[in-house]
Amino acid sequence: xxxxxxxxxxxxDLINAxxxxxxxxAERAGELAMGGGRSETSALSxxxxxxxxxxxxxxxxxxxxxxxxxxxxxxxxxxxxxRKRRRRKRISQDTKMETxxxxxxxxxxxxxRMWSQSFDKLMRNPAxxxxxxEFLRTEYSEENMLFWLACEDLKQEIxxxxxxxxxxxxxxxxxxxxxxxxxxxxxxxxEVINRKMQDPTPHTFEDAQxxxxxxxxxxxxxxxxxxxxxxxxxxxxxxxxSES
Numbered sequence: 001x002x003x004x005x006x007x008x009x010x011x012x013d014l015i016n017a018x019x020x021x022x023x024x025x026a027e028r029a030g031e032l033a034m035g036g037g038r039s040e041t042s043a044l045s046x047x048x049x050x051x052x053x054x055x056x057x058x059x060x061x062x063x064x065x066x067x068x069x070x071x072x073x074x075x076x077x078x079x080x081x082x083r084k085r086r087r088r089k090r091i092s093q094d095t096k097m098e099t100x101x102x103x104x105x106x107x108x109x110x111x112x113r114m115w116s117q118s119f120d121k122l123m124r125n126p127a128x129x130x131x132x133x134e135f136l137r138t139e140y141s142e143e144n145m146l147f148w149l150a151c152e153d154l155k156q157e158i159x160x161x162x163x164x165x166x167x168x169x170x171x172x173x174x175x176x177x178x179x180x181x182x183x184x185x186x187x188x189x190x191e192v193i194n195r196k197m198q199d200p201t202p203h204t205f206e207d208a209q210x211x212x213x214x215x216x217x218x219x220x221x222x223x224x225x226x227x228x229x230x231x232x233x234x235x236x237x238x239x240x241x242s243e244s
Contacts (some may be wrong), residue, residue, distance in 0.1 A: 101130040112233050116225050119217045131233065135224045136216075143181040144212050144220070147174040151209040155202045167200035175208070183212055 104126035115122040115131075122128040133145045150170050157163050174183050175193055185193075189207050196204040224230055 101133065102126045104130065107131075107233075115230070119221045122221070123213075131229065132216075132220075132224055135227055135229050136220060138227075138229075139220065139223070141220065143174060143183055144216050146181070147183050147205075148209055148212055148216075150174070151205045154205065157202055163202060164200050167197065167204050170205060171197060175205075183208070184215065185211060 107125070107127035111125060111127065115125065115128045122132055129145065129149075133142060136142045136145050147170070150166075150173070154163065154166050154170065157166060171193070173179055173181055175185070175190070176182065185208050189211055192207050193205060
């Protein structure tokens with residue numbers, strides 16, 4: 001039967017007990033002394049072992065870096081890595097902010113009509129690429145043209161460090177599955193890119209660029225020729241030439 005605890009409650013034996021204040025017998029005093037010594041020795045020994053264990057753990061634990069939450073001095077957050085990340089971020093931001101069209105003169109009526117003759121003629125013409133890019137934007141596939149243009153820009157680069165930075169930027173912007181602008185590539189081409197990224201060159205994305213070029217040619221180009229964007233240009237150019 002459990003007793004309900006109440007404030008101020010004390011067992012009867014404690015209430016009636018008296019504290020002995022007389023002299024302690026010699027044999028009892030020896031036992032207390034030995035017991036106290038053992039307790040004190042055990043306490044000191046335990047404290048010493050605890051300090052030794054803590055010291056051992058601290059000696060085995062690597063020194064933590066100032067800005068590192070993982071307590072590892074060999075982490076990637078060193079100054080050189082931060083500089084590289086800043087450069088890659090800057091190049092990536094420049095690529096992502098590439099919303100302006102290519103600077104080129106207004107196309108003539110002949111040029112506009114030539115775009116319907118072949119996809120190659122359209123892609124070789126800066127004005128044609130601009131118009132085609134506007135059409136791709138309406139189909140939410142502008143990243144195909146942006147990727148193709150980025151690969152063309154990479155092919156013109158000769159500086160080794162710039163090639164590596166631009167290649168990594170292209171990979172992060174258009175190849176990575178985490179990118180919102182990821183282009184559609186098959187597994188074979190992705191495997192080739194991953195292998196080439198170990199030592200990037202101006203032609204690292206050559207296979208991927210060809211695959212995206214073929215995709216735009218077969219899929220988007222026919223719809224572009226029948227779109228209102230292209231028809232309006234043709235009609236406007238014909239009207240202008242007849243008036244002149």
